[in-house]
Amino acid sequence: MSTSVALIAGCAVVTAVIKAAGPVALGGRELPPQVTAMIVLLAPALLAALVAAATLADGDELAVGADTAGVAAGCLVYWRFESIVACVVVAAGVTAGLRAL
Amino acid sequence: MTDVRNETARDAFRRGVREGLPFAVAGGLLALSFGVVAVDAGLSAVAAIVMSAIVFAGSAQFAAIAIVAGGGSIGAAVAAAALMNSRFLPMGAAFGPSLPGGPLSRALQGQPVVDASWATAGRGDGTFDRWLLFGMSAMQYVTWVTGTVIGAIWGEALGDPETLGLDAVYPAFFAALLLSEVRSGRALSVAALGALIALALIPSTPAGVPVLAASAAALVGLFRRDDDRGERLRAEARAESPR
Numbered sequence: 001m002s003t004s005v006a007l008i009a010g011c012a013v014v015t016a017v018i019k020a021a022g023p024v025a026l027g028g029r030e031l032p033p034q035v036t037a038m039i040v041l042l043a044p045a046l047l048a049a050l051v052a053a054a055t056l057a058d059g060d061e062l063a064v065g066a067d068t069a070g071v072a073a074g075c076l077v078y079w080r081f082e083s084i085v086a087c088v089v090v091a092a093g094v095t096a097g098l099r100a101l
Numbered sequence: 102m103t104d105v106r107n108e109t110a111r112d113a114f115r116r117g118v119r120e121g122l123p124f125a126v127a128g129g130l131l132a133l134s135f136g137v138v139a140v141d142a143g144l145s146a147v148a149a150i151v152m153s154a155i156v157f158a159g160s161a162q163f164a165a166i167a168i169v170a171g172g173g174s175i176g177a178a179v180a181a182a183a184l185m186n187s188r189f190l191p192m193g194a195a196f197g198p199s200l201p202g203g204p205l206s207r208a209l210q211g212q213p214v215v216d217a218s219w220a221t222a223g224r225g226d227g228t229f230d231r232w233l234l235f236g237m238s239a240m241q242y243v244t245w246v247t248g249t250v251i252g253a254i255w256g257e258a259l260g261d262p263e264t265l266g267l268d269a270v271y272p273a274f275f276a277a278l279l280l281s282e283v284r285s286g287r288a289l290s291v292a293a294l295g296a297l298i299a300l301a302l303i304p305s306t307p308a309g310v311p312v313l314a315a316s317a318a319a320l321v322g323l324f325r326r327d328d329d330r331g332e333r334l335r336a337e338a339r340a341e342s343p344r
Contacts, residue, residue, distance in 0.1 A: 003175055004144055004145065004148040005148075006175045007144075007152075007165060007169065007175050007178055007179065008148060008151055008152045008155065008156065010175060010176075010178075010179035010182070011152065011156045011158075011161060011162065011165050011178075011179055011182040012152075012155045012156050014179060014182055014183040014186065015156050015157075015158050015161060015182065015183075015186050015189075016212060018183065018186045018187065018189050018190055018193070019186070019189050019193055019211045019212050019214055020193070020207075020208035020209075020211050020212070021190055021193055021194075021211075022189070022190060022191070022192065022193020022194035022195070022196060022197045022211060023193050023196060023197040023200050023207035023208060023210060023211035024197075024204045024207055024208050024211070025194065025197065026194050026197030026198055027197050027198070027200050027201075027202070027204065027207040030198065031198055031227065034322065034323045035227075035323075036226070036227030037227070037322035037323070038319045038320060038321075038322035038323055039191075039194075039195040039227050039319070039322070040223065040225060040226075040227055040288075040322065041287070041288060041291045041318070041319040041321060041322045042191050042192065042195060042316055042319040043219070043220045043223060043278075043282050044279060044282050044283050044288045044289070044291050044292035044295065045291050045292065045294070045295030045315050045316055045317075045318035045319045046188045046191070046192070046216075046295065046312060046315060046316055047216070047220065047275050047276075047278050047279040047282060047292070047295075048279055048291075048292035048293065048295040048296040048299075048315070049295045049296055049298065049299035049311060049312040049314075049315030049316075049318075050160065050188075050216075050272070050275045050299075050312055051272050051275045051276045051279060051296070052295075052296035052297075052299045052300050053299050053300075053303060053308075053311055053312055054271055054272035054275070055269075055272045055276075056300060057300070057303045060303055060304050060305075060308075061303075061304065062300060062303060062304065066266070066269075067266070067268055067269040067272065070266055070269035070273070071269055071272045071273045071276055074269070074273035074276060074277070075273070075276050075277070075280060078276070078277040078280050078281075079280055082281075083123065084123045084124060084126075084127045084274065084277040084278075085123050085126045085127055087127070087273050087274075087276070087277040088127040088130055088131075088269075088270045088273045088274055088277070089130075090273075091266070091269040091270065091272075091273030092130070092265065092266035092267055092269050092270050092273070093266060094266070094269075095266030095268070095269035096264060096265050096266030097266075099263065099264060099266065100264075
């Protein structure tokens with residue numbers, strides 16, 4: 001029980017501090033245009049890295065699996081129909097289907 | 102004057118709630134898988150639910166639980182959560198200039214930042230619609246907690262999360278966000294560069310570091326500005342056309 005409390009409290013505190021840092025440091029300020037251009041590009045960089053890390057790696061090894069195919073199928077569905085719900089449902093379904101084979 | 106501004110804020114919040122709905126449904130599925138995984142790892146159902154309610158950061162929660170499940174220490178789990186969340190440092194730095202108020206108020210306004218809301222609330226010119234972000238995150242918070250409750254309490258009846266393919270929900274969720282975000286050749290090349298940086302670092306660095314390091318790909322923005330104008334025009338056209 002006490003380990004759960006420490007885990008949850010620790011995660012809550014680091015998350016709150018990290019999320020507060022940027023707004024506290026840079027609130028209400030105009031940024032130079034180059035910095036703004038960089039900010040606009042942060043989202044694709046971070047999202048692509050998250051997807052790559054989650055689909056193409058198993059722990060610290062690069063690996064392709066049923067989930068890789070599932071996510072690719074989900075992407076195809078999203079690209080075609082622009083529904084994020086359909087995307088995740090198809091991704092889970094294809095992954096589960098391949099594992100059941 | 103104040104009334105008009107309040108109404109605009111309320112409208113933006115409502116739009117956020119509406120636009121947040123699909124992300125909230127997908128996030129609910131993700132939370133469901135988190136509830137199952139957390140109880141599997143030895144957390145009580147209540148602990149899993151409380152964690153979702155006060156941490157509200159999917160990738161950090163999954164990272165921390167994976168370390169606990171693998172027999173790692175609490176310190177290591179919290180460190181992994183911090184690294185996973187480190188991407189909120191650049192995201193918060195981007196969001197900060199769009200926030201009014203004193204430091205404490207801004208610190209609080211920074212808390213609802215989650216990936217989907219942050220990516221959607223960006224206007225494409227470096228500024229953010231904060232009320233849209235708050236509305237989207239509110240919606241996602243509700244389903245994040247609800248999904249965890251369902252997964253933590255009734256998860257055993259659902260079966261093994263991997264058999265159900267629930268581990269594919271999280272990357273698919275972010276992949277869809279990425280697809281909606283990449284609208285220019287430059288964004289596409291930055292995305293590819295970010296993915297390459299992450300993949301190159303995965304074998305040699307702890308979880309979270311590869312994703313944080315990938316934010317360096319955005320430094321391209323400091324040097325090349327030739328298609329900025331085109332991107333801004335497209336962003337304006339997007340803002341004007343109802344989705």
